[in-house]
Amino acid sequence: MTARRIIPCLDVKDGRVVKGVRFEGHRDMGDAAELAARYRDSGADELVFYDIAASPEGRTLDYGWVEDIARLLDIPFCVAGGIRTVEQAARCLDHGADKVSINSPALERPELIAGMAERLGRQCVVVGVDSQFQDGEWRVHKYTGDPNARRGAGRLTMDWIVEAQGLGAGEIVLNCIDQDGVRKGYDVAQLRAARDRLTIPLVASGGAGAVEHFTTVFREADVSGALAASVFHSGTIAIPDLKRALDANGVEVRL
Amino acid sequence: MTVSLLAYGAGNIASVRFAFERLGAAVELVSTPDAIAAVERLVLPGVGAAGYAMARLRELGLVEAIRAFPRPLLGVCLGQQLLFETSVEDGGAELLGLIPGRVEAIVPAADRTVPHMGWSRLARRVDHPLLAGVEDGAWAYFVHGFVCPDGPATLAAADYGGPVPAVVADGHRMGCQFHPERSAAAGQRILQNFLELPA
DSSP: OOOOEEEEEEEEETTEEEEEETTEEEEEEEEHHHHHHHHHHHTOSOEEEEETTTTTTTOOOOHHHHHHHHHHOSSOEEEESSOOSHHHHHHHHHTTOSEEEEOHHHHHOTHHHHHHHHHHOGGGEEEEEEEEEETTEEEEEEOTTSTTTOEEEEEEHHHHHHHHHHHTOSEEEEEETTTTTTOSOOOHHHHHHHHHHOSSOEEEESOOOSHHHHHHHHHHHOOSEEEESHHHHTTSSOHHHHHHHHHHTTOOOOO | OEEEEEOSSSSOHHHHHHHHHHTTOEEEEEOSHHHHHHOSSEEEOOOSOHHHHHHHHHHTTOHHHHHHOOSOEEEETHHHHHTSSEESGGGOEEOOOSSOSEEEEOOOBTTBOSSEEEEEEOEEOSOOGGGTTOOTTOEEEEEESEEOOOSTTEEEEEESSSEEEEEEEETTEEEESSOGGGSHHHHHHHHHHHHHSOO
């Protein structure tokens, strides 16, 4: 079996790691490569780098920092941000990324998922989904990196993740926007519902604020990995302590 | 130390290359039969589908050169699968046929997502120079949807609803199902061991 993955997410803007509350009001957290090395050494199982401004600004991410990070890391990492063609995804892999996460472009052109899976293999195709509870349903949002560009995507979350899996997604990262940045815990009900509909790995995102939140999401939502940003960047939770606590609570982790 | 990576358009060249460079090795890319024949040790990377990878190897005329290569050969991830005879992937694919057996699909189950993606423990079966210094139970990072046949070539296996041959060897032909370049200390040690095998 696999260990439950702890995945720090580094939201990158102009080469710096930033983090905001509910994606608004970004705060500088430090240099991306510096933080990557710190997480590698502290026992992170995987890292995700989101160029959060790329998609709303209509550009793709900078392959330069992808390669800098690939040279440095001996753990897997995923990149995201403004990747809208199979060719751009292939270039991310050529520069050393292990996975490519797509979000808004996949909503506009779902065949992008199939194209990436066919050419690059589904193992590297991650579909990120930003989901919010509105009018009695979990609904997909897009362009969440920019408060001005952000809007509803006209899809139900549970339908979209199943469609993405069918098209060739190898993993879903479900970011529960209601929880993002507020540190009240992962949205276990939504993640459990998603888990029950998928056969591919599911990663929880949004809401981590305390060690117990990780224990709960692994036990109750049965997710493969848990992604978090601010609690790691701020030092509120140290990854070695988190992993020891999970281990002590019977959650298998890589120690 | 020099190591040669086969560049054939279906491989995770960059990350494997950087991992060897972190170990201080000189890395060269090769993509012709003549170049393969001349190298000291050869790495066959691979991501994506087995049928596509084999088609690329055939187009470039590399199949016989890999089969005839007499020195240490390491298949990584899909590269390990390519060492076997056939795969059920892509409706059935003919592979390099260097190690007996057929590559099968991993079947999803309640406690088993597919692809097998993440860190699993390596259970050692036999001692081998490729595993020198890698402790039993060491963690390695896997990403794959198909699994090699378990047999005498298995040096170490992971458990994923059944044995997953994780490190294999048949003479000078070896493979890692997981990504050693992304498997922290254990992966680094295996790549170091590969560099130190007598060529």
